[in-house]
Amino acid sequence: MGVMRIGHASIKVMDMAAAIKHYENVIGMKVVHTDAQGNVYLKCWDEWDKFSLILTPADSAGLNHVAYKVQHDSDLEQLKASIEAHGIKTEMLAAGALPFVGRMLKFHLPSGHEMRLFQQKELVGTDVGSTNPDPWPDGLKGAGAHWLDHCLLMCPLDPEKGINTVADNCKFMTQAMGFHLSEQAVVGPNGAIQLAAFLFCGGKPHDIAFVGAPTAGLHHVSFFLDSWADILKAGDVMAKNRVKIDVAPTRHGITRGETIYFFDPSGNRNETFAGLGYLAQPDRPVTTWTEDSLGRGIFYHQGAVTESFTTVYT
Amino acid sequence: MTAATPCSVQLPQTGESYVCAQGETLLQGMIKLGRRGIPVGCVNGGCGVCKVKVRQGSVAAVGAISRQHVTAEEEACGVTLACRAAPLSDVELEVIGKMQRGFFYSITCSGSAPR
Numbered sequence: 001m002g003v004m005r006i007g008h009a010s011i012k013v014m015d016m017a018a019a020i021k022h023y024e025n026v027i028g029m030k031v032v033h034t035d036a037q038g039n040v041y042l043k044c045w046d047e048w049d050k051f052s053l054i055l056t057p058a059d060s061a062g063l064n065h066v067a068y069k070v071q072h073d074s075d076l077e078q079l080k081a082s083i084e085a086h087g088i089k090t091e092m093l094a095a096g097a098l099p100f101v102g103r104m105l106k107f108h109l110p111s112g113h114e115m116r117l118f119q120q121k122e123l124v125g126t127d128v129g130s131t132n133p134d135p136w137p138d139g140l141k142g143a144g145a146h147w148l149d150h151c152l153l154m155c156p157l158d159p160e161k162g163i164n165t166v167a168d169n170c171k172f173m174t175q176a177m178g179f180h181l182s183e184q185a186v187v188g189p190n191g192a193i194q195l196a197a198f199l200f201c202g203g204k205p206h207d208i209a210f211v212g213a214p215t216a217g218l219h220h221v222s223f224f225l226d227s228w229a230d231i232l233k234a235g236d237v238m239a240k241n242r243v244k245i246d247v248a249p250t251r252h253g254i255t256r257g258e259t260i261y262f263f264d265p266s267g268n269r270n271e272t273f274a275g276l277g278y279l280a281q282p283d284r285p286v287t288t289w290t291e292d293s294l295g296r297g298i299f300y301h302q303g304a305v306t307e308s309f310t311t312v313y314t
Numbered sequence: 315m316t317a318a319t320p321c322s323v324q325l326p327q328t329g330e331s332y333v334c335a336q337g338e339t340l341l342q343g344m345i346k347l348g349r350r351g352i353p354v355g356c357v358n359g360g361c362g363v364c365k366v367k368v369r370q371g372s373v374a375a376v377g378a379i380s381r382q383h384v385t386a387e388e389e390a391c392g393v394t395l396a397c398r399a400a401p402l403s404d405v406e407l408e409v410i411g412k413m414q415r416g417f418f419y420s421i422t423c424s425g426s427a428p429r
Contacts, residue, residue, distance in 0.1 A: 014359060014360070014377075014378035014379075014380065015377065015378055059378070059380070059381040060360070060380040060381045060382035060383075061356075061358075061359075061360030061361070061380050061382070062360075062382065244356065244357045244358065246356075263356040263357065263358050263360070264358070265358050266358055266359065266360045266378070266380075267355070267356030267357075267358040267359055267360020267361045267380070268356075268360060269356070308354060308355055308363070311355075311363060312355035312356060312361045312363055313361060314356070314360045314361055314380070314382075
């Protein structure tokens with residue numbers, strides 16, 4: 001199976017000018033394209049494909065779709081077959097359905113979120129190029145994020161009604177999509193309920209995560225930074241720009257990542273995330289966080305979760 | 315558009331009241347109550363946790379609110395998000411968002427019974 005990494009996220013914003021300012025000045029992305037419908041495409045400096053974020057004008061916030069990139073064009077056929085064998089309908093969107101992108105396989109996760117797979121996106125190179133590159137480019141703005149790293153989706157969970165789309169998504173992603181489970185959080189009697197699942201397709205601790213919630217939504221899109229020092233600088237950038245910080249700099253037990261959570265001007269949660277954590281491999285034993293240690297799993301230092309972190313999403 | 319003077323905000327559900335300084339949103343004023351349970355989410359109109367109904371008085375919008383959380387019909391009846399509305403006069407509010415339980419739970423536990 002050939003899913004390599006997250007390719008892009010398409011999110012809804014209610015004030016495009018404010019959103020562009022945020023993703024440019026705080027995250028450090030650059031606008032690369034605006035289409036006839038007013039959708040705006042942005043890219044981080046260390047990404048080589050044309051864009052990784054689409055902002056769409058809307059009267060609400062949240063996720064339109066998240067797309068992952070596969071290695072070979074033939075992977076799209078193989079994945080179409082395995083997804084449909086899992087009982088999920090798919091639709092192949094023609095090349096150009098999104099600018100700069102080849103054909104896309106569109107389907108919905110058991111949680112209801114729209115996911116797309118693609119193999120082709122216009123290659124433009126990173127801002128430092130591929131020949132004798134400097135480690136970072138001049139003129140970076142804000143946090144200077146390297147790349148869109150992963151997303152966390154809130155998935156309907158109602159144990160009394162026997163609904164757990166975290167578990168359904170996890171099963172689907174591992175069986176049909178070739179992802180692997182790196183970490184999970186389990187709750188309830190004998191830890192029978194899978195409350196959270198962190199999955200990878202490359203070598204990082206997670207490329208996508210699912211957490212149980214009353215309704216489906218977007219918890220956050222996350223941008224990669226090098227180090228703890230970069231996280232602290234990103235915190236300064238947010239303060240300078242009066243960005244609403246949800247969770248101040250800290251470390252996750254899960255994935256070992258260093259983090260800040262904050263909101264874009266439409267209330268979509270962003271994360272700046274540092275540290276590659278550990279080498280994620282298919283044969284690495286799955287890490288499990290139990291209910292009594294869940295707070296430490298989520299925020300390792302404080303050991304407790306603020307209410308807004310679990311109840312607020314778009 | 316903002317009120318020329320500070321406005322008083324009444325919360326009949328808990329018996330509390332607070333003042334919004336000129337230009338402050340209903341939520342910025344509410345935060346100054348300084349207790350647990352204040353529905354602070356994204357503060358940008360997207361998440362809907364600070365949903366309120368303006369029972370009396372008038373407010374001005376200070377930004378977009380998500381239609382996923384406040385319909386046009388609700389808005390016409392005085393429903394809005396506290397992070398996106400500033401009072402134009404003294405107002406009376408009802409807290410109706412999804413952090414409502416925490417809002418009242420904190421009051422019950424701090425000893426001042428809801429009315």
